[in-house]
Amino acid sequence: MSATSEARILALWEAAADRPPLLRTLALAAAGAQQADVADLTIGARDRHLLALRQECFGPTLACLVDCPSCGTELEMELSIADLAVEDVDDDREAVHLGDIKIEFRAITSRDLLAIAGSSRAARRDLIARCVTTSLPDDTQSLPESVLDQMSAALAALDPQADIHVEADCAVCDHRWNAPFDIAGYLWSEVNAEAVRILHDVHELAMVYGWSENDVLAVSPARRRRYLEMATP
Template structure:
């Protein structure tokens, strides 16, 4: 999709500012895939959502993704530029995954939202697995059987939908510790939109105060022309 205009970006920011992170991710998914129905957005595999958000991010802000993480071993802050080649290929997610005679759907936002009030990680994992079973009649009868299946199902679902839980390998230059850092594209993209919206609001305020123009008139200016006017009213 084409990059968001200044007015569109501010509208996305306004509609998402007070939403839960899951709802914000779905809002951004709807922007990235305007042809999908609301129910389809909530039920789509997480990897499909994340891949769409990555494409939206690329179209709006470019392919270079500056990032940072703190080393858990020594606390050193590591700054780096994420290379999309480090991430799995954006391939279609299968409708179902078969594991030991059971058929699973890859989880989506609807399944995660149902776990928002679950304080126990193990119980949340079990509930998530049960919500992904395509045929509820096949659900294991007890937690022991469910936990045994969970190990195999997690690996199979992760292989089928690698974009669902993105992570980047790193090695600390200070102490040599190596590990993985989670990368949440929905949160990352939202922070960029929020920062860009803040700058746009500052620009609108300054130009409206200086020239008496309306917000829509200022936002309709291209970036180059708006910057030229800003240069003339900024000390």
């Protein structure tokens, strides 16, 4: 990883650390999208920026550990960014019918999730209600559960990138299943681990040689390791 890449990782980490998970995800997506406000993007569009950022920072191959839900064995999986990218659908609206009323709605955005975060009321109903774009004669709170179920299924179809599963099979018990994959959590783990590693190098070399952060980042990780080995009795 070059000094430029390391400085980028530290900047990403600083922008996202100490935030609740949703805001952390938005900070990373904003960096990937190179635009300040990404809250109004659909979850899938946001996650495409996260996938692009992941490829830019760490390359196209992802190593994952998953637990087999059948026998509990921890399994290693290798995925690629291409495996996780889903083609966008053409429609940005979907509709269901309640009697003669056509209810149109759009895909969920991060702003919708932020709006219902911490809500003590029925979160699913509130979330779906925010996505309705039709003026309804009655309040959306009166929509029957069966309509909400239809809308939930249609919302998932509107934004397939928002809910990614990968095919997994267990080498021990042959169980096959679709494992969920969360690019936001995965990318944050990587950024956090890499930033902590870089900060550790800075700390150690500053202590031993009195170098500044810029001094340390200007030295390649391989050379740093040698300096640290020589400094450690």
